[in-house]
Amino acid sequence: MAFAYFPNGYHQLFFLGCKLCHFYDFNTKLRYFRRDSKKNYPCSEMLPDYINVLPLFALKPFRSMKYLITLVISLSLFCTVSGQETPLYLKQKTPPPSVLLLTDSVTKWNLKAKLQKDKPLLLIFFSPDCDHCKHETEEIIKNIQKFKGIQIVMATTQPFNDMKAFAAKYKLANHGITVGRDIAYVMPPYYEMKNLPYLAFYDKNKKLISTFEGGLGIPGILKAFGR
Numbered sequence: 001m002a003f004a005y006f007p008n009g010y011h012q013l014f015f016l017g018c019k020l021c022h023f024y025d026f027n028t029k030l031r032y033f034r035r036d037s038k039k040n041y042p043c044s045e046m047l048p049d050y051i052n053v054l055p056l057f058a059l060k061p062f063r064s065m066k067y068l069i070t071l072v073i074s075l076s077l078f079c080t081v082s083g084q085e086t087p088l089y090l091k092q093k094t095p096p097p098s099v100l101l102l103t104d105s106v107t108k109w110n111l112k113a114k115l116q117k118d119k120p121l122l123l124i125f126f127s128p129d130c131d132h133c134k135h136e137t138e139e140i141i142k143n144i145q146k147f148k149g150i151q152i153v154m155a156t157t158q159p160f161n162d163m164k165a166f167a168a169k170y171k172l173a174n175h176g177i178t179v180g181r182d183i184a185y186v187m188p189p190y191y192e193m194k195n196l197p198y199l200a201f202y203d204k205n206k207k208l209i210s211t212f213e214g215g216l217g218i219p220g221i222l223k224a225f226g227r
Helices: 010-040 042-046 065-082 088-092 131-142 160-169 187-191 218-224
Strands: 099-102 108-110 121-125 151-156 178-182 198-202 208-213
Touching: 088 187, 088 208, 121 131, 121 187, 131 218, 151 160, 160 178, 187 198, 198 218, 208 218
Parallel strands: 121 151, 151 178
Antiparallel strands: 099 108, 099 178, 121 198, 198 208
């Protein structure tokens, strides 16, 4: 349910709105009951006057239930948006627990287990048909000597054959770049990606430095590593 994702404190606001809806509906029904019952049930005059007790001035804007329901839904949506949790990559500050299927179609490469020790990591999430991804890859290859001492890993969730063709076109293996398919679709939700290419920078201890969405260029990439 939507309110299961509300931050602490907003659950009460949501349920208060629901109770207000029920309370208003109860008073509406009671009003009609009192009006109709006076004809046949004289004792109904002895019923507690909930209508007078209820602070009607607070309900005047809600003459119709639809306005009240609209308010509750609006508050719910606001709480949902404002109560979004911190993305996993910022909570953990480590590379995602992804398993990449390499271009040989056999090897399943455990990202965290296979990362080289004492080397910074440039993790690039791409799509083979993304023009910005192609341009970024071309620039990295042209300047590959500037990335000496940095491990580069490229991942995608696109079809295997498209990934394989991309890797072959740019001869990524010849440049020491690992490329694989994120078979469990771990990275997009882990980073909450919106644009490609998506770059994540990690230091030699595999602690997050920063991330960037879109084409960054070689100077920007090297600057992230302090070069």
